[in-house]
Amino acid sequence: MPRQARSKATIDAIFDATIQILLSYGVRRLTTTRVAERAGVSVGTLYQYFPHKEALLYAIIEHYLSQVAEAVEESCNQNLGQPLAVASDALVSAYILAKSKDAEASRALYTVSSDVDVADLVNATFKRLHDAGGRLLRSCPHVQFENVDEVTFTLMAAVTGATRVAFQNDAHREKLDDFREQIMTMCRAFLQNAAVDR
Amino acid sequence: MPRQARSKATIDAIFDATIQILLSYGVRRLTTTRVAERAGVSVGTLYQYFPHKEALLYAIIEHYLSQVAEAVEESCNQNLGQPLAVASDALVSAYILAKSKDAEASRALYTVSSDVDVADLVNATFKRLHDAGGRLLRSCPHVQFENVDEVTFTLMAAVTGATRVAFQNDAHREKLDDFREQIMTMCRAFLQNAAVDR
Amino acid sequence: MPRQARSKATIDAIFDATIQILLSYGVRRLTTTRVAERAGVSVGTLYQYFPHKEALLYAIIEHYLSQVAEAVEESCNQNLGQPLAVASDALVSAYILAKSKDAEASRALYTVSSDVDVADLVNATFKRLHDAGGRLLRSCPHVQFENVDEVTFTLMAAVTGATRVAFQNDAHREKLDDFREQIMTMCRAFLQNAAVDR
Amino acid sequence: MPRQARSKATIDAIFDATIQILLSYGVRRLTTTRVAERAGVSVGTLYQYFPHKEALLYAIIEHYLSQVAEAVEESCNQNLGQPLAVASDALVSAYILAKSKDAEASRALYTVSSDVDVADLVNATFKRLHDAGGRLLRSCPHVQFENVDEVTFTLMAAVTGATRVAFQNDAHREKLDDFREQIMTMCRAFLQNAAVDR
DNA sequence: GATGAATGAGGCTTCATTCAT
DNA sequence: CATGAATGAAGCCTCATTCAT
Numbered sequence: 001m002p003r004q005a006r007s008k009a010t011i012d013a014i015f016d017a018t019i020q021i022l023l024s025y026g027v028r029r030l031t032t033t034r035v036a037e038r039a040g041v042s043v044g045t046l047y048q049y050f051p052h053k054e055a056l057l058y059a060i061i062e063h064y065l066s067q068v069a070e071a072v073e074e075s076c077n078q079n080l081g082q083p084l085a086v087a088s089d090a091l092v093s094a095y096i097l098a099k100s101k102d103a104e105a106s107r108a109l110y111t112v113s114s115d116v117d118v119a120d121l122v123n124a125t126f127k128r129l130h131d132a133g134g135r136l137l138r139s140c141p142h143v144q145f146e147n148v149d150e151v152t153f154t155l156m157a158a159v160t161g162a163t164r165v166a167f168q169n170d171a172h173r174e175k176l177d178d179f180r181e182q183i184m185t186m187c188r189a190f191l192q193n194a195a196v197d198r
Numbered sequence: 199m200p201r202q203a204r205s206k207a208t209i210d211a212i213f214d215a216t217i218q219i220l221l222s223y224g225v226r227r228l229t230t231t232r233v234a235e236r237a238g239v240s241v242g243t244l245y246q247y248f249p250h251k252e253a254l255l256y257a258i259i260e261h262y263l264s265q266v267a268e269a270v271e272e273s274c275n276q277n278l279g280q281p282l283a284v285a286s287d288a289l290v291s292a293y294i295l296a297k298s299k300d301a302e303a304s305r306a307l308y309t310v311s312s313d314v315d316v317a318d319l320v321n322a323t324f325k326r327l328h329d330a331g332g333r334l335l336r337s338c339p340h341v342q343f344e345n346v347d348e349v350t351f352t353l354m355a356a357v358t359g360a361t362r363v364a365f366q367n368d369a370h371r372e373k374l375d376d377f378r379e380q381i382m383t384m385c386r387a388f389l390q391n392a393a394v395d396r
Numbered sequence: 397m398p399r400q401a402r403s404k405a406t407i408d409a410i411f412d413a414t415i416q417i418l419l420s421y422g423v424r425r426l427t428t429t430r431v432a433e434r435a436g437v438s439v440g441t442l443y444q445y446f447p448h449k450e451a452l453l454y455a456i457i458e459h460y461l462s463q464v465a466e467a468v469e470e471s472c473n474q475n476l477g478q479p480l481a482v483a484s485d486a487l488v489s490a491y492i493l494a495k496s497k498d499a500e501a502s503r504a505l506y507t508v509s510s511d512v513d514v515a516d517l518v519n520a521t522f523k524r525l526h527d528a529g530g531r532l533l534r535s536c537p538h539v540q541f542e543n544v545d546e547v548t549f550t551l552m553a554a555v556t557g558a559t560r561v562a563f564q565n566d567a568h569r570e571k572l573d574d575f576r577e578q579i580m581t582m583c584r585a586f587l588q589n590a591a592v593d594r
Numbered sequence: 595m596p597r598q599a600r601s602k603a604t605i606d607a608i609f610d611a612t613i614q615i616l617l618s619y620g621v622r623r624l625t626t627t628r629v630a631e632r633a634g635v636s637v638g639t640l641y642q643y644f645p646h647k648e649a650l651l652y653a654i655i656e657h658y659l660s661q662v663a664e665a666v667e668e669s670c671n672q673n674l675g676q677p678l679a680v681a682s683d684a685l686v687s688a689y690i691l692a693k694s695k696d697a698e699a700s701r702a703l704y705t706v707s708s709d710v711d712v713a714d715l716v717n718a719t720f721k722r723l724h725d726a727g728g729r730l731l732r733s734c735p736h737v738q739f740e741n742v743d744e745v746t747f748t749l750m751a752a753v754t755g756a757t758r759v760a761f762q763n764d765a766h767r768e769k770l771d772d773f774r775e776q777i778m779t780m781c782r783a784f785l786q787n788a789a790v791d792r
Numbered sequence: 793g794a795t796g797a798a799t800g801a802g803g804c805t806t807c808a809t810t811c812a813t
Numbered sequence: 814c815a816t817g818a819a820t821g822a823a824g825c826c827t828c829a830t831t832c833a834t
Binding site: 229231239245 | 795802
């Protein structure tokens with residue numbers, strides 16, 4: 001097994017272990033020793049890959065956030081020039097799909113996000129989504145928005161925020177499909193309402 | 199200074215200190231000693247009011263959340279029977295206003311709200327909002343919704359979630375008024391779209 | 397109620413409370429606050445009677461130990477000149493009776509005796525018993541002992557030590573009467589064996 | 595130094611430190627930090643071997659008590675079938691010898707033994723002694739006892755209780771040899787008196 | 793490189809004691 | 814005198830991090 005691949009495998013194992021422990025023990029009990037143990041490596045090894053605990057947490061959040069950002073960006077790019085309704089649906093859909101792909105991880109990471117100092121990372125990722133969404137909206141034919149930035153911000157805030165609520169709400173964890181439909185409706189309605197013909 | 203008042207003052211000081219420390223140090227550095235110190239009391243005193251750190255966090259979150267929930271409930275009750283658009287605006291407005299009243303505290307408490315220990319409280323409060331919102335929607339004349347619960351959930355998730363994003367987003371903290379307008383628009387659009395005449 | 401009597405009543409209440417708490421919570425949870433509360437007085441009042449917690453514990457142990465010592469001394473004095481067997485029985489009987497009088501307190505105090513610095517008190521009390529016993533043995537007609545001190549020491553050590561074991565042994569707490577008979581037999585046999593005619 | 599041996603050495607050091615602190619500071623001042631310090635390890639290390647303070651105390655008491663119990667059991671087994679006097683002497687002798695082997699430790703541990711947390715252990719050990727003694731007495735030729743259990747209990751209570759008193763009594767610590775002789779005499783006398791021919 | 797025992801700073805909590813009311 | 818809220822030293826324990834093997 002080549003070095004690179006082994007590294008990757010170890011890091012994946014560590015990430016997985018982290019998520020699992022987060023889910024079953026909670027942030028408070030997330031210790032480096034426990035993570036290492038669950039990942040099947042020694043603490044020493046863990047520290048070879050991540051200089052601090054915080055670095056591990058940062059890395060794992062970055063990993064998941066960037067996956068989501070990429071998915072959304074890609075979807076946005078592929079739907080440039082589409083009619084507003086289509087674009088809107090694509091955007092919302094891509095986001096929720098990306099989050100749902102590893103729903104457990106998403107749930108788990110929401111609980112850490114306030115513990116580590118990832119505000120910057122979150123803000124940066126949000127900006128990526130915001131930018132991608134803005135480009136998409138601007139590309140829609142026949143329509144334009146009075147102040148795209150505000151609209152885009154609100155759109156993305158609603159999608160990401162509502163999704164968080166849905167994931168963290170015990171009662172709704174099962175109804176994600178319904179939720180997606182609703183949010184799509186909401187965004188479509190919002191955008192159509194905010195748009196003016198051009 | 200009569201006993202009751204002194205108690206109240208002490209608890210307020212502790213709450214304030216907690217918020218401040220949350221804002222300047224973060225959850226990870228929120229220690230009972232630090233809170234007591236900042237509040238100008240001894241740790242012992244803190245522990246006379248709250249049996250453990252968790253109880254303090256619970257109490258403070260409960261305090262702020264219930265204020266918000268009350269404000270929203272009241273607004274909902276006062277707008278029962280109003281046209282959909284009015285009702286929607288009242289609901290959204292009440293929520294964001296309540297949150298903005300003590301914006302710093304809101305920002306601070308978002309960082310604690312993902313804590314396992316208060317998850318139930320957060321869920322319970324969300325339920326209060328959900329119920330109040332549901333009653334309001336059901337009371338609107340001339341309209342009805344195919345599945346009110348889904349609609350209400352999505353509405354509240356979007357409002358609360360988006361507000362969280364707005365509060366936590368460094369870039370947007372100043373533009374809360376614009377944000378409120380936008381969210382109001384969004385919710386109105388969503389509800390009108392989801393409603394069917396009756 | 398005259399001052400003296402009120403004092404006495406308070407101190408009694410405090411002693412009782414201490415014993416009860418010892419019995420139901422254990423030494424570790426014996427706090428001055430709890431004692432005061434159970435005794436129906438404030439901590440401040442408790443501290444008016446006893447300068448430290450240790451003073452309280454010392455006083456209560458002293459109280460019970462001296463009761464026992466007095467009872468034994470009195471019994472010894474009243475049996476001076478009696479035949480060995482009678483004297484022996486009287487001694488043993490007096491000790492166990494005194495301990496049994498407030499069996500709960502005895503049990504409770506055994507658990508504190510190593511916590512407070514009462515070694516001197518215990519030694520001193522043991523000396524009182526030892527002396528009283530020695531005088532009694534020396535007074536017995538027709539017999540004498542080669543080295544009375546050794547004999548007396550062993551006698552008293554056996555009686556007091558065995559009684560402690562009996563009180564602390566969960567299984568035997570009910571059978572104290574049988575135990576007393578047995579110990580009486582043992583002591584009689586020992587003394588008769590150790591005695592030489594004169 | 596192989597791992598096992600180092601572990602053993604560490605545990606021994608911790609045990610020794612505990613005994614020493616017990617002797618020089620008393621139970622009340624026995625803190626985990628102090629033990630670790632005296633043992634030349636860090637608190638963390640102490641907690642790697644013992645999950646809490648209670649576990650340490652339990653372990654150390656268990657260690658010493660089981661040594662004593664084993665010694666007594668062995669002596670009892672080796673003297674099965676011996677005449678009463680021989681059996682009695684062997685039993686008493688074995689117990690006191692075992693206690694004397696590490697007299698300091700014995701003295702120290704008496705101060706812990708009334709702790710609630712180890713009460714069960716003490717009772718259980720007493721039962722081992724009781725059982726071994728009972729078997730021994732039953733095996734003696736030509737004699738039997740009306741109720742062996744009562745006799746055995748009293749015998750063991752007297753031996754263990756009196757030994758405790760002797761160890762804890764400042765004045766007698768030097769005269770253990772005399773004490774042993776006396777206790778042997780006492781037990782022999784008791785048993786011969788309690789026995790009936792068969 | 794990998795390991796995991798050892799470290800010790802620092803967090804939470806208790807409780808003896810004081811002192812203003 | 815009595816009260817009991819306030820104090821803060823000190824105890825227990827955890828866990829991120831290091832480093833000898």
